[in-house]
Amino acid sequence: MSEIKTEFVMEMRLAVAMPLAAVGNTQYGDRRIARVTGGTFEGPKLSGTVLDGGGDWILNRSDGVTQLDVRLTMKASDGALIYMTYKGLRHGSADVMAKLAAGESVDPALLYFRTTPFFETASDGPHAWMNKSCFIATGRREPTGPIYRVFEVL
Numbered sequence: 001m002s003e004i005k006t007e008f009v010m011e012m013r014l015a016v017a018m019p020l021a022a023v024g025n026t027q028y029g030d031r032r033i034a035r036v037t038g039g040t041f042e043g044p045k046l047s048g049t050v051l052d053g054g055g056d057w058i059l060n061r062s063d064g065v066t067q068l069d070v071r072l073t074m075k076a077s078d079g080a081l082i083y084m085t086y087k088g089l090r091h092g093s094a095d096v097m098a099k100l101a102a103g104e105s106v107d108p109a110l111l112y113f114r115t116t117p118f119f120e121t122a123s124d125g126p127h128a129w130m131n132k133s134c135f136i137a138t139g140r141r142e143p144t145g146p147i148y149r150v151f152e153v154l
Contacts, residue, residue: 008150036070117135
């Protein structure tokens with residue numbers, strides 16, 4: 001078996017509006033739905049903007065873990081559209097999570113924040129390589145929204 005190697009693709013900064021809907025406590029946890037209103041991404045392999053209209057189906061589980069389910073549309077600097085989805089987990093101590101919930105910045109080293117992005121774009125376009133790879137990302141949460149460092153798994 002070989003070791004897993006990665007290559008940095010981009011840093012993505014998202015703007016997220018306050019939750020559009022607070023579904024409330026369900027059998028799975030506290031469900032909230034937030035709108036992704038935009039953002040930017042830049043890196044050695046990809047750059048551009050995130051279009052308004054994406055969403056984040058957030059589940060705050062009873063075990064203290066926040067489960068993310070995000071879908072959004074990216075527009076690369078060359079004009080190509082890329083559909084991105086990712087699921088992820090974020091958790092930390094109760095005091096760190098309380099600071100996040102209050103909109104405060106926290107040291108990213110105090111959180112476990114990982115996602116697994118998948119991309120979909122034109123098969124004959126310049127970014128078709130993204131359709132054929134797995135990706136992972138590390139995240140941090142700022143008051144303005146999440147910031148991710150996305151890596152291609154080689």
